[in-house]
Amino acid sequence: MAAGAPRIFVSHLAGVAVFDPNGDQVGRVRDLVVMLRVGRRPPRLLGLVVELSTRRRIFLPMTRVTSIESGQVITTGVLNVRRFEQRPTERLVFGELLDRRVKLVETDEEVTVLDLSVQQLPARRDWEIDKVFVRKGGRGGAFRRAKGESLTVEWSAVTGFSLEEQGQGAENLLATFEQLRPADLANVLHHLSPKRRAEVAAALDDDRLADVLEELPEDDQIEILGKLKQERAADVLEAMDPDDAADLLGELPPDEQERLLNLMQPSDAADMRRLMAYEEHTAGGLMTTEPIILRPDATVADALARIRHPDLSPALAAQVYVCRPPDETPTGKYLGTVHFQRLLRDPPYTLVSSMVDEALEALEPDATLPVVAGFFATYDMVAAPVVDDSGSLLGAVTVDDVLDHMLPDDWRETEFHLEDDSGKGVGADGS
Known part of the structure; x- marks a missing residue:
C-alpha cells in the first residue's frame, strides 16, 4: 500500500x-x-x-x-x-480489541469498539492503528447492531487500551524503549539481569531481535540464542545479516550449528555454510552475501529503486555491483562497481554497465583484515566487492564490519548515556 x-x-x-x-x-x-x-x-x-x-x-x-x-x-x-x-x-485485533468497552477521554463516557482503522505511515514501512469506530450506549459488539450514536475518533481520544506507564514487565519495558536504535537497545539489554534480558528478547519480534543481536557482545548473543526455542532461533538467524549470523553460528558447538542450519531455509543455510568456510578475519569471513547486484542492462532508475529499499544499511546502499547472470552470489562475471553519487549525475535511462568504476580493484576472499582496512582507507570506501579467482562476485565487505573486528573486544561495554525528551538520562532499567 x-x-x-x-x-x-x-x-x-x-x-x-x-x-x-x-x-x-x-x-x-x-x-x-x-x-x-x-x-x-x-x-x-x-x-x-x-x-x-x-x-x-x-x-x-x-x-x-x-x-x-x-x-x-x-x-x-x-x-x-x-x-x-x-x-x-502482542495483541490480536479481532480477538482482543474489538467489542471492547473503553472510555472517551473528553467525556469519560463508556463506549464499545466496533472497528479500527489502520494506515501506513508516509515514507515508511510502518503501519499504525489511527482511528477507532465506537458506539455509545450498551454493548453492541463488533459485528452486532446496537442502539446508540456511533462515531469515529482518534486513537488518542479513547482510554482503556494502552499500557499503564508504571510497572516493569517485559511488555512495559519494551514499549518504553521502542524508539531506541538497535545499538542503544542492545546496550540496555546488556545491562539487564539475565532473567529480564531473556524476557525482553522473547517479546521482541524476529527482525527487531535480529538487529539487536548484531549489536550485542558475543557472550550475550550466545546466552539469548540459547534461551530461544530452536525453531525461533533459526528464524532470528535468518533475519540477521548473513555475516553476523555466520559469526554467531561459528561460536556454537558443531552439533548445535548443524541443528540450527537444518531448521533454516535451504538458501539461507547455504549462505551460512559458505561464509563459515572462510577464516573469520578475512574478507570472505567479513562479507555479506546480499549486496545490491544488477545486470548490465539495468538502468540508473533500476539502481536507484534498489537503493531506496528501507532495509539496506547506508554502507550497502552506497554502491551497486554490476554482474552477468546469475545475479545472486556467487554471480556470473563481475563487471564493476557503480557509486551512488555517479547514479545521481546521469539520466534515469542510462545503463549501469556504461558507468562502472573499472579502476577499482576488488578484494580477494582470503585478504586479511589489515589488507581490507588498508583498502578502505586508501580508496575512501564504505563498502567493497569481494571477488574470487573465477571473477564471480561473492559478496561485499562494509566498513562497520571492519570496525567491529578492529576495535578492542570490549568496545561494546561502553555505557552510552541516553536522554529522553525531557533531557533526563535514561538508565538501563528504564528509570
Missing part, C-alpha cells in the same frame, strides 16, 4: 484472501497483530495472522506485505510456515 493511501478498516480484512506475487492464493487473513504503546500513542501494526489451506495459522509480517487493495493482500512471496505463537507484547 503506497504512502498516503486511504485508511483501511480492519473489519474489511476479516477473511480476505492472501496471494503471492504470481497470483496464487496462499491463505486468508484471520487476525491482525499489534503492539500497544505507553500512553496514548497509536499501536504499531506488526503483521497478519494468515490461515493456510492446511488450517495452520502463521504470522505474516507487514514488511512482507506489498499491497492491500481490492479485497486482497499481496505478499512478497516469502512465507515462514511455522505456526503462529502470540508473544507477551
Whole structure:
C-alpha cells in the first residue's frame, strides 16, 4: 500500500484472501497483530495472522506485505510456515480489541469498539492503528447492531487500551524503549539481569531481535540464542545479516550449528555454510552475501529503486555491483562497481554497465583484515566487492564490519548515556 493511501478498516480484512506475487492464493487473513504503546500513542501494526489451506495459522509480517487493495493482500512471496505463537507484547485485533468497552477521554463516557482503522505511515514501512469506530450506549459488539450514536475518533481520544506507564514487565519495558536504535537497545539489554534480558528478547519480534543481536557482545548473543526455542532461533538467524549470523553460528558447538542450519531455509543455510568456510578475519569471513547486484542492462532508475529499499544499511546502499547472470552470489562475471553519487549525475535511462568504476580493484576472499582496512582507507570506501579467482562476485565487505573486528573486544561495554525528551538520562532499567 503506497504512502498516503486511504485508511483501511480492519473489519474489511476479516477473511480476505492472501496471494503471492504470481497470483496464487496462499491463505486468508484471520487476525491482525499489534503492539500497544505507553500512553496514548497509536499501536504499531506488526503483521497478519494468515490461515493456510492446511488450517495452520502463521504470522505474516507487514514488511512482507506489498499491497492491500481490492479485497486482497499481496505478499512478497516469502512465507515462514511455522505456526503462529502470540508473544507477551502482542495483541490480536479481532480477538482482543474489538467489542471492547473503553472510555472517551473528553467525556469519560463508556463506549464499545466496533472497528479500527489502520494506515501506513508516509515514507515508511510502518503501519499504525489511527482511528477507532465506537458506539455509545450498551454493548453492541463488533459485528452486532446496537442502539446508540456511533462515531469515529482518534486513537488518542479513547482510554482503556494502552499500557499503564508504571510497572516493569517485559511488555512495559519494551514499549518504553521502542524508539531506541538497535545499538542503544542492545546496550540496555546488556545491562539487564539475565532473567529480564531473556524476557525482553522473547517479546521482541524476529527482525527487531535480529538487529539487536548484531549489536550485542558475543557472550550475550550466545546466552539469548540459547534461551530461544530452536525453531525461533533459526528464524532470528535468518533475519540477521548473513555475516553476523555466520559469526554467531561459528561460536556454537558443531552439533548445535548443524541443528540450527537444518531448521533454516535451504538458501539461507547455504549462505551460512559458505561464509563459515572462510577464516573469520578475512574478507570472505567479513562479507555479506546480499549486496545490491544488477545486470548490465539495468538502468540508473533500476539502481536507484534498489537503493531506496528501507532495509539496506547506508554502507550497502552506497554502491551497486554490476554482474552477468546469475545475479545472486556467487554471480556470473563481475563487471564493476557503480557509486551512488555517479547514479545521481546521469539520466534515469542510462545503463549501469556504461558507468562502472573499472579502476577499482576488488578484494580477494582470503585478504586479511589489515589488507581490507588498508583498502578502505586508501580508496575512501564504505563498502567493497569481494571477488574470487573465477571473477564471480561473492559478496561485499562494509566498513562497520571492519570496525567491529578492529576495535578492542570490549568496545561494546561502553555505557552510552541516553536522554529522553525531557533531557533526563535514561538508565538501563528504564528509570
